[in-house]
Amino acid sequence: MAELLRLESVSRRFGGLQAVQDVSLSVGAGEVLGLIGPNGAGKTTLVNVIAGVHPASAGRVVFEGRDITRLKPYQTARIGLARTFQIVQPFPEFTVLDNVAAAAMFSRGGMGIAAGRQAAAEQLDFVGLAALAERPAASLTLAMRKRLELAKALAMRPRLLFLDEVNAGLNSAEVEQAMALIRRIAASGVTIVLIEHLMKVVMSVCSRIVVLQHGALIAEGGPAEIVADPRVVEAYLGKKYAQASKAGA
Amino acid sequence: MTTGARNALLVGAVLLLAALPLVGDTYALRLGTFACMYAVMAVSWNVIGGMAGYPSFATAAFFGLGAYAGGVLLSKGGGLAGALLLSGTLAFAGAMLLGVVLLRLRGHYFAVASLAVAEVLRELANTATDLTGGGMGLNIPLAATSGGPQAEASFYFLLMWALLLLTLGVVLALERSRLGFGLQCIRQNESAADMIGVNATLYKSLAFAISGVFVAMAGTVYAAWVHYIEPPDVFDILFSVKPIVMALLGGLGSTAGALLGAFAFLAIEETVWRNSLEIHTGLLGLLIVVLLLFLPNGIVSLARRLRGSGASGG
Numbered sequence: 384m385a386e387l388l389r390l391e392s393v394s395r396r397f398g399g400l401q402a403v404q405d406v407s408l409s410v411g412a413g414e415v416l417g418l419i420g421p422n423g424a425g426k427t428t429l430v431n432v433i434a435g436v437h438p439a440s441a442g443r444v445v446f447e448g449r450d451i452t453r454l455k456p457y458q459t460a461r462i463g464l465a466r467t468f469q470i471v472q473p474f475p476e477f478t479v480l481d482n483v484a485a486a487a488m489f490s491r492g493g494m495g496i497a498a499g500r501q502a503a504a505e506q507l508d509f510v511g512l513a514a515l516a517e518r519p520a521a522s523l524t525l526a527m528r529k530r531l532e533l534a535k536a537l538a539m540r541p542r543l544l545f546l547d548e549v550n551a552g553l554n555s556a557e558v559e560q561a562m563a564l565i566r567r568i569a570a571s572g573v574t575i576v577l578i579e580h581l582m583k584v585v586m587s588v589c590s591r592i593v594v595l596q597h598g599a600l601i602a603e604g605g606p607a608e609i610v611a612d613p614r615v616v617e618a619y620l621g622k623k624y625a626q627a628s629k630a631g632a
Numbered sequence: 633m634t635t636g637a638r639n640a641l642l643v644g645a646v647l648l649l650a651a652l653p654l655v656g657d658t659y660a661l662r663l664g665t666f667a668c669m670y671a672v673m674a675v676s677w678n679v680i681g682g683m684a685g686y687p688s689f690a691t692a693a694f695f696g697l698g699a700y701a702g703g704v705l706l707s708k709g710g711g712l713a714g715a716l717l718l719s720g721t722l723a724f725a726g727a728m729l730l731g732v733v734l735l736r737l738r739g740h741y742f743a744v745a746s747l748a749v750a751e752v753l754r755e756l757a758n759t760a761t762d763l764t765g766g767g768m769g770l771n772i773p774l775a776a777t778s779g780g781p782q783a784e785a786s787f788y789f790l791l792m793w794a795l796l797l798l799t800l801g802v803v804l805a806l807e808r809s810r811l812g813f814g815l816q817c818i819r820q821n822e823s824a825a826d827m828i829g830v831n832a833t834l835y836k837s838l839a840f841a842i843s844g845v846f847v848a849m850a851g852t853v854y855a856a857w858v859h860y861i862e863p864p865d866v867f868d869i870l871f872s873v874k875p876i877v878m879a880l881l882g883g884l885g886s887t888a889g890a891l892l893g894a895f896a897f898l899a900i901e902e903t904v905w906r907n908s909l910e911i912h913t914g915l916l917g918l919l920i921v922v923l924l925l926f927l928p929n930g931i932v933s934l935a936r937r938l939r940g941s942g943a944s945g946g
């Protein structure tokens with residue numbers, strides 16, 4: 384499996400807070416990598432470091448063999464990194480179509496508004512929002528906004544897609560739909576890093592999982608290995624429970 | 633009415649204004665020149681304030697810069713075309729450079745910082761006595777128009793009118809362009825715009841520069857027109873405030889609104905001034921507050937509102 388993204392001892396510090404600590408990680412082309420960890424573990428910060436929102440204080444980020452550590456967000460967006468936000472970020476006054484058209488246009492040079500809207504219509508079809516194309520984005524329900532985020536990210540034709548809690552706040556039927564959508568995106572050849580709290584989703588979609596705690600990687604492996612790993616159980620449930628489950632197993 | 637039809641109608645109305653020298657006296661021409669000048673300012677301000685969402689108070693800075701840059705060149709014997717070119721170029725380049733720094737600030741912080749630009753330039757004009765005449769002001773020689781006051785008034789009116797037409801042409805094209813689309817993204821959510829690949833720093837600086845270039849040229853025309861400028865006159869804070877009021881009055885964010893707002897503002901200002909000389913500023917302020925209170929989305933929303941209440945009651 385060819386390597387798409389590599390983190391080399393990446394750290395990020397905010398004043399006295401070490402948000403990301405010496406993380407080294409490799410993401411292969413075509414894989415669906417789960418990034419999990421307790422609240423505040425630094426998952427979103429790690430994505431922000433890679434995307435250039437908060438550049439790394441130390442270490443290197445390499446994407447397709449190119450050092451992108453110092454690139455700004457708009458530059459990483461143009462070389463094939465896209466993300467959805469945990470807290471949805473639509474352009475509220477734009478229609479759903481124009482939201483996606485903006486993503487299609489600005490993620491590559493020279494595309495005009497008409498061509499952007501055309502590309503956007505295709506993505507709306509794909510995520511099932513075509514019927515709402517002319518609605519203002521502000522009028523959508525949360526589930527629909529999450530899908531809009533996805534359509535925007537996909538319209539950028541990403542090589543690597545970060546999905547930051549696309550399922551948070553959705554009911555179980557909506558989660559099922561979202562999972563089917565993620566599988567289809569993965570099948571189309573897009574590499575995905577999935578940040579997720581719902582273990583059901585992580586277990587069934589991801590081929591490999593990495594676990595972050597206090598900004599550092601504590602475990603890495605296939606889904607089955609990860610749930611059996613005492614360090615992971617400890618990170619989520621505490622030391623006592625980890626020992627108890629080990630004794631029980 | 634679609635935005636395109638509305639814009640076409642407005643451009644048509646502005647084109648008709650060209651007939652003013654045929655029918656109007658010097659008073660009407662003077663008023664017409666001010667109307668075009670205000671419209672240039674309001675339409676320009678709308679690019680940075682309305683489209684990109686950065687409340688700039690730098691209009692007076694651009695205006696004064698243009699008045700002095702063009703005025704100095706004219707007083708040294710330069711031609712009007714050269715003066716216009718110089719002031720436009722200076723404003724564009726200056727705004728691009730300044731924008732990279734200033735536009736890192738948002739909201740109130742940006743507003744205050746942009747306000748300071750005019751103050752700095754005013755001080756510079758005050759101290760550079762050799763070049764600008766400082767506090768004594770700058771005399772600008774009469775342009776070589778023969779034919780008396782009427783011909784001269786017509787000339788400067790048509791010049792300002794042509795500048796307005798140029799401004800409208802550029803800004804309306806901008807509105808439909810990739811740049812205009814990107815500015816709207818920035819206004820709505822700048823970090824999201826960043827994330828989809830909008831080079832926000834460049835786009836904002838461009839918007840700032842475009843909002844400055846025509847205002848500076850209007851400053852040059854103004855200087856040539858009134859023949860005498862001094863720092864407190866052309867760097868007047870009111871030149872920064874009025875365009876914002878006009879854009880709000882007409883309808884924030886739309887070029888048509890800014891244009892209508894400028895004309896409406898001048899009409900109200902002139903009427904109030906003529907009818908109550910002593911308290912005209914107070915009365916004007918009151919009127920504007922009342923208008924904004926009852927018509928928060930500006931004059932352009934009036935048509936929609938009337939139509940809406942007739943059709944669906946909403």
